[in-house]
Amino acid sequence: MQLILLTINAVGLLLTFSRSVWILWLISAVAVLLLIPQLRTKKSIVYMAGCHLASLIIAMAIKQDVLFFLNRVASIQTKTLEFQIRLVYWKDSFQMFMDYLWGGTGGGGWAVLQHAYQSQEYFVKFIHNHYVQVFLDIGLIGGLCWLALIAVFVKNGLPLLKSASSTQDVENKGLFIFITVMLLHAGFDFDLTFPLMLTLLVSLMLLMPQKVMALEVKRVKLIAAGTVVILVAFFFGRMAAGYHWKEQAVRAVRANDLVYAQEQLKxxxxxxxWSSSVLYESAKIYVRMGNGSGDSSHYEKAEGELLKAKGMVPEQKLYNDLLESINKNE
Structure with missing residues (x-):
């Protein structure tokens, strides 16, 4: 079963077409062989090599191209355009970080403020470096807390690499390598920005053996803690539902079902x-309705939505640009 899952996972990684993913996958495979002696047997190597070969064949069949990976592999170098432009993002973010040193810019602050700091014209929602993104969003203290969490993981994990006498030791080593690869990839992309991926990372970290303190919790405190947990779960569940409805609206717009899209956005x-992006999506739909019908009332509704969104995020260039465009048409 694990070999089947390994094959499926490798197919998915190949089809990401991400060169950084491919490099890290290769590094992790080498690390597994170096750090886990039990897997350096002829049988294990043949099995793993067979899984990777099978995954390559399946990926070729899906893409209907035997050499689909060739151009991406050939372009693995530090001078690739994607890497160079990411260096520009990171460099431009330094002054923003200094200006919002302690409290950060808030979630999504980079997307809002980048036009005032960029050295050349571009727009990118995420800065493609989770560590930089954390420091920008929540400031120096919050960023150091994030690094402290990683430091605790490394402190607990490094001693596990010295022994591999039992099955549990082998699993812990594999877990340490897997988490390390996720943390390395986060330095070049924004995958941990997704709640599901961040939850997966933290959950895997908590699986690592660690020293914990046993606390005796009285019944009253347990009830109070349970109440808080329920309230927090309700809040985040409601928030998740809201953003799910927003995503449904975006999909409905692609299908040209604008009425349903507006219902979902409401x-x-x-x-x-508090989400200004929901108002922005609503404004764009009203603009499309106005373009299709010629009814000026749709533009007025779009302007109203944008003014509310702009009131929440005055420096958002996207909102200002669309508002200017509507005013010109009127």
Whole structure:
């Protein structure tokens, strides 16, 4: 079963077409062989090599191209355009970080403020470096807390690499390598920005053996803690539903079902009233309705939505640009 899952996983990694993913996958495979002697047997190597070969064949069949990977592999170098432009993002973010040193810019602050700091014209929602993104979003203290969590993981994990006498030791080594690869990849991309991926990372970290303190919790405190957990779960569940409705609206727009899209956005607005992006998506739909019908009232509604969104995020260039465009057409 594990070999089947390894094959499926390798197919998915190949089809990401991400060169950094491919490099890290190769590094992790080498690390596994170096750090886990039990896997350096002829049988294990043949099995793993067979899984990777099978995954390559399946990926070729899916892409219907035997050499689909050739151009991407040939372009693995530090001078690739993607890597060079990411260096520009990171360099431009330094002054933003200094200006918002302690409290950070807030979630999504980079996307809002980048036009005032960029050295050349571009727009990218995420900065493609989770560590830089964390320091920008929540400031120096929050960023150091994130690094402290990683430091605790490394402190607990490094001693495990010295022994591999039992099956549990082998699993812990594999877990340490897997988490390390996730943390390395986060330095070049924004995968940990997704709640599911961050939850997976933290959950895997908690599986690592560690020294913990046993605390005796009285019944009253347990009830109070349970109440807080339920309230927090309700809040985040409501928020997740709101952003799910927003995503449904975006898909409905692609299918040209604008009425249904607006209905979903209204539901999302009630669930997450602080989200300016929901108002922005609603404004774009009204603009499309106005373009299709020629009814100026749709542009007025779009302007109203944008003014509310701009009130939440005055420096968002996207909102200002669309608002200017509507005013010109009127």
């Amino acid at each position: 539901r999302a607005e009630r669930a997450v009233p």
